[in-house]
Amino acid sequence: MPPPKSAAMQRRTWLAAFAAALWLATPAVSSCHAANVPIHASQAVFLSDCQKAWGTTIPGWSQGASCSAAEGLTCAPSGMITAIRMDSANISGAIPDSISSLTALTWLDLEFNQLVGSIPLGVGNLPALEYLALTSNQIIGPIPAGIGNLPNLKELYLGGNQLSGPIPDGFGNLTNLVTLSLASNLLTGSIPNSITSLNQLNYLYLAFNLLSGSIPNSITSLNQLTSLDLSKNQLMGPIPAGIGNLTNLGELSLASNLLTGSIPNSITSLNQLAILDLGYNSLTGSIPNSITSLTLLSDLYEAYCVLLGNQLSGPIPAGIGILTNLAALNLYGNQLSGSIPAGIGSLAWLTNLRLGRNQLTGSIPAGISSFTNLDSLGFEENQLSGSIPAEIGSLSNLTALSFCPNQLTGSIPAAISNLTRLQFLRIESCQVSGSIPAAIGSLKSLQWMYLGGIQLNGSIPSTIGSLAGTLGLMDLSNSSLTGSLPDSITLLIRLSQLSVARNQLIGNIPYGIGNLYKLSSLDLSSNMFTDSIPSSILSLTQLVSLNLGGNPLNGSIPASLDSMVMLENLNLSGSHLKGSIPTTLGNMGSLKSLYMNDNQLTGSIPGFNNTMNLTELVLSGNQLSGLIPPSITFCKQLQRLWLDNNSLSGILPKLLGIMTQLTSLRINDTSLSGTLPTFLGSFSSLDSLNISGTNLTCPPDYIACGPTQSPKTAFCRTCPSFCSTCGKPSPGSATSNSSPSSTESSSPAASGGGGVSVGVIIGIAVAAGVILLLLIAAGAILLYFRHKMEQKKTSLETSLAAAHCTEFSLAEVLKATNNWSEDNQLGSGAFGDVYKGVSPRDGTTVWAVKRAKLIDVDFQREILQMADKNHPNIVRLLGFAVGGDVRSKIEQILIYEFVSNGDLHKWIDRDASNPLSFKQRLDILIGIARGFEYLHSFDIVHRDIKPANILITADMQAKIADFGLVRAGEGTTVGATRVMGTPGYLDPVYSRTSLATSASDVYSFGVLMLVVLTGEAPIVESAGETRQITSWAFECVTLGDLGSLTDSKIEAPGDAVLRVTQLAISCTVERTASRPSMAHIANELKAIRDEVAGKDELSAAKKVDAQVQEMKEAFGDVDAFEESLKMIGESFSNENHV
Structure with a gap:
């Protein structure tokens, strides 16, 4: 069921509106006295820096301009800037450090822009600041500790950025603070105890961060708090028992944490509480009955996501009907028991009622008809009995309705057709029976319809086509529907998912099915559809999953299945299909599972050269012949390979040894022969292996077992004698220790005289045995080595x-x-x-x-x-x-x-005798980026990008070398068993997770760009400390020190240096999804290079013009002038050549 609108969100909207009204009502500081006052000269540097950093001209932001003409500024009579209001001004770039010069600033509002970089340390040097708002930008880095030194600060809004690190302990010094909002960042650590010194605090928003630890008990001393939101963090432990001391609280949200324990009884002292959200935790115990005393409550959330297993138990409080202001009651996903209280019908203002996924019993209350404002209603996954009440038809505002799974009986009420606003309908997996009402076509707003797993009979009504404007998902599976698919179903062009699986439908698959071009999932399996697969189905190019299995179809598999480029799951099993498997299947790079078993397919298995993502390949029970193609081993993610009950012959491909993900291998009842490869014994995940009914044999006992083989593996269960001899001598090679007493003889030779002594005979026998044993061992080693x-x-x-x-x-x-x-x-x-x-x-x-x-x-x-x-x-x-x-x-x-000009390192070193020009460096970087763009198009990741692995050709082109390659799975990540890379260039995300991605290469390339640009090492010495080149470069950009970013021996335009540096820094941001692609990088670098080249040509042309003019003035003689001009041209040509 779609989530309801959050009353907490509505409340924050009201607060935002109030803040906006407050802003509009705030008089401009001394504006009546400073309307025509010129901006003070000391402020001009900051205004100029802003326009440079933001790449824009802001009206009136210049020295000497009238403050009244300056956009977004307010000044004191002295001309000192007191307020900056530039929210939603489409500003991008960093905040200049020179902001520290605005010593009279009381108001700074730069919300809702595209600001980047970190918060300048100089913000902590603005003693008059009362209001600071940087919400909804792209600011990174820690919160400067100096902000804690602003004694007059009353409102601080830093939410909606990418700030990291802990909340500064010094925030406890902000004793005048009324609002503190740090929500939606990447803050870590615990909530500092010092925050409890903020006795004036009304609003505390720390939601959507990574805060950990427990909620400090001392937070309950902030008795001026009216709103406390700590949701969406990683806080643990109990809710402080003293939470009831916060008697002014109107909103309490602790949702989506790891909180445990019970709901404290003191919470019932919060008699001003209108919003209570304790959802998505691991709370236990019962809901306190005294919660019904919170008569101002309009929004109650105590449900916890089933994924984390909330355990609230006991009954729903009987007095819940007293909370007549309640707009939303959400107790979903607990272990609540008993019946639904009858008094719940008194909650006439309810817009959202969700009681699903509990253990409630009894029937649905008759008072449900009083919920005339109800927008969302959910009773699913309980043990409710009885029928669906007909009164449901009177809830005309319903947009979401979910009744099952339950133990409900009866039929779907015809009155449901009155719910013309209904968007979500779920009545599945219960004992409801009867037919689908024809009037269902009246639900013109319906988007999701789940009617699967109930005892429906009859046909699918043709009126279903009336839902063409909205219906996106229809599940009618696991019922007893009969008849054919109505042609009107092909009108539902908004459908993304359609399932009528496991019914008794007959006839052809409608040709018009190809009209449903938005389908991502189509399941018609296990019915009685006949005739061939319609060719129109190939028009469904958005399909991710297609299941036609278990139907008595005939004909062949369409040859152009590869036109469905997004297809991941294809099931045509048990469908009476004939002919060969199309070779085009081997081109379906997105394919993950392929089931074509139990048909009448003939011919050979096609090549699977490009199906790298395939995890399941099931072709059992056909009439396939020939060899198993070696290309099947390209499917290294394969877990299930079933080729049994075919006429396959030959041996198993040797490269099967790289398919280490196999869990099930069935090749039984085929004509395969040869020896079972020993590497199968090292597949620890292989738990099913069947070679019965083949000519395959187990390996000879003399071959040593692999290090991970154990009798528990499927290989050892199949070849027990092989595994039982692991590490033991081969049969027949054991020595015999016979003692003299056991070998006595009565013959003269044995008893002395001239015969050979018994000891000599024994010695010879032992020596011969040892020699024989050594020979056998040497032969076994030789055979093993040759075998390998x-x-x-x-x-x-x-x-x-x-x-x-x-x-x-x-x-x-x-x-x-x-x-x-x-x-x-x-x-x-x-x-x-x-x-x-x-x-x-x-x-x-x-x-x-x-x-x-x-x-x-x-x-x-x-x-x-x-x-x-x-x-x-x-x-x-x-x-x-x-x-x-x-x-x-x-x-x-x-x-x-062989690449003749060495590696890149020697060409960019600052001590190089012949340093590369700026344009040459750009050309090399463009070449490297193009090379990686090509590799990444094959999902290939390098893992060790650095100058030593970039080779330079005789014509100064770059070539990528020394590949520590892995292939990215699913187009995104691949688990690499070893972290490869070089310190300084290594992506910290890859280092932490061992997951190599194309974004890992982008990070390393960003570092490489800075190294190529500056000639510095990736780890630099700056101000007596060791730093990453990325942070040093960022600081240079922030300070405007572009000269330090290039080798002093080369000339480079400052704007181009800035653009390359910014591009490099964007490659190294923490969030991998925010890093650019190699294609984007290459295009950006080319644009910079072309611009630089254009400027060089213009500069050269101007140089020639100047020299020509000078010669004209110096020479009165035309011949002498032309001769001089010729010399200039030759000089210029030689200069350009160099």
Whole structure:
């Protein structure tokens, strides 16, 4: 059910209106005396700084201008600014530090703009300030402690920003403060006890932050409080017992925290309380009966979200009907029991009544008809019995109605058609029966209709088409509906979800279904629809889920299913479909689950090259033949793979080893053969494995078990003999210890004389046994090693042939690198050592050979992801090699193109002898951004962006190298097992969560931009302290010190430097969703570069004009002038060339 309008929100609206009226009524300070007074000279710097920082010209904001002509300013007779009122003025940029010069300022209102940066420290130096409002901007950073030193401050509004850190303890010094609003920020820590010194405080709003700890008991001493809102934090512990001391409270909101314990009885002393919101906590105990004494209550919220499990119990207080002012009663999601009190019918002003998700019994009270103002009514998920009262039809203002699940019986009242304002209707999962009233077509405002899981019969009325203007969701599933889908259903063009699953509907799927172009979910499963899938269904390009399974359809699967580019879930199981599986399915990159089991499909399984997000693939019970395609291993997120009961043959793809998310693998009743791969034993999540009815065998016992194998895994349950020998000698290799006493003989040779002694015989036997054992062990090791080598090579060959990636032999690599000579070593990165080499195949191609430190899966990942990537700003992968022998480790080698001009670091160092120009730096940054834009389009994340990983070509183009790649899952994040990166460049969000995203790369690139611009390291020394370059750059921008932001050896326009710096800082904001994309960054950098280039050309042209004019004046002789002009042209040409 949609949430009701909050009375708390209405109250805050009234307070805002009151504040606005107060503002309008506040006389301009000395305005009658200062109308024509010029603005004091000491204020001019701030006004000028504002216009520069905000990039706009504000009328009258200049030295000497009349204060009366200055927009938003009020002045004292002295010309000193006393008030700034620039709320909702479309201002963007930072507040200048020079604000500290406004020593006479009493009123500062910059609310509802797009201000960025932090609150200047100088605000704490405005001793006359009484009113400070910065609400609803984009201000970041901590709240300056100096604000606590403003003795005259009465109202402080800092809500709706991105302020972080704790609430300053010094706020306790603001003893004149009446209003404190810090809501909707990112504040952390506990509520400081010092806040209880604010004896004049009326309004305290700290909602929508990350505050923790308990509610201080001392807060109950603020007896002037009329409004207290601490909702949407992480506060824990009980509600202070002394809360009843706040006898002036009109609003108390502690919702959406982690509060425990019971509702204190003292709360009933709050006889001025009109709004009480204790929702979304973990409160226990019963609702105090004395709560009915709060006769001014108009809004009561004590329900808690079921996700966090509120536990209020006992009955609803019988005297609840006394609260005749009550406008909203919301007790949803508790464990309340008993019947609904009869007196509830006295609450004639109720607009919202929600009693759902409790344990209430009995019937719905007859007094329900008195709720003529009711907007929202919910009784769902209780144990209510009886029928739906017909009086419901008299509640003509209802917009939301929810009755079930319950134990209600009877039919849907025809009078429900009177509810012409109804938008939400839920009567599902109960014993209501009968047919859908034809008059339901009268509900012309209906948007959501849930009638599933009840005992409906008859047909779907054609009048349903009358809801075409509004209906967005219709669920008629799990009933006994008959007949066909009415054609009028195809008129419901606003539908986003339609389900008629598990009924007894017959006939064809209407061709007009394709008209419902907004559908995101369509479920027609488990009916008796016949004929083929209509081609019009391919027009539903917004579909995310399509389920047609369990119908006696015929025909084939439409070939153009890939036109539904957003489709994530496709179920065509058990539908009598014939023909082959369309190859286009392999292009559906959004697909997560695919069920086509139990049909009559033939042919081979198509390639799944681009279905990287697939988690469930079920093709069981068909007539599919051929091999399992190796490309199926591209689906590395796959958890369920069922290919059983087909005619498949061949062996399992070796690269199946990288599909470590598998939980269920069914390949039984097929013609698959060969040995079951041992890597399946290391899949700790694999809990179901079925190979019965195949020619697959378990691995030989001599192969050692993997480190995570245990008898509990599905692999070990399938191959118990293999796992039982893990770490033990092979059968037949055990030695026998025979003692002399057990081997005595009566023969002469045994008893002495000239024969061989018994001890010698035993020694020979033991020695022979040991030698045999060693030989067997050596053979087993050799076989195992060869097995692993072949397994690696086969798996790579299978997957890389399609990627056109050349395999080189280890011998070729050793020859190219002069046997890993130190003279050939170029460097060492996080992912391997890099050597220079020349291809022995042509003797000319220069290689950069990476001797990888990666584990098998990472090695394969880098090859698979980079083999087919071709972009001018990415180092190209030329090939790979895998090799080794029994005496050495297995080598995993990647061969990249060689880039001749070194890495970026040497070109941007401030000590570089030939520093890059500003334009060259922009060109390099644009190239890097374009390269990452390309990688991110494949959901590939680099994780270690820094100058050393950017190589520079002979023509000064940038190429990205040294990939620590992961693929972003769901287009957003991927769990990386190891945090990769370099201090200073590493995204703190990635560092905390280990989740690598494209936004992580954007953060690192933002740091790189500043490093390229300044030539400084990512961690700089400034004012004797170590700081991140991002905070240092931000401070430089705030102070207007743009000169420090560029290498002193280069010339750069200040406005371009500012724009690049601001763009870089935007890349490093804490909130990842607010960071720009690489495409946006590249476009912005290109625009800056083009502007700089245009200015350079204009400057050069002006220079030539000046020199020409000078020559004309100096030379009277035309020939001499032309000769001089020719020399200037050559000089200018050479200068530009340099």
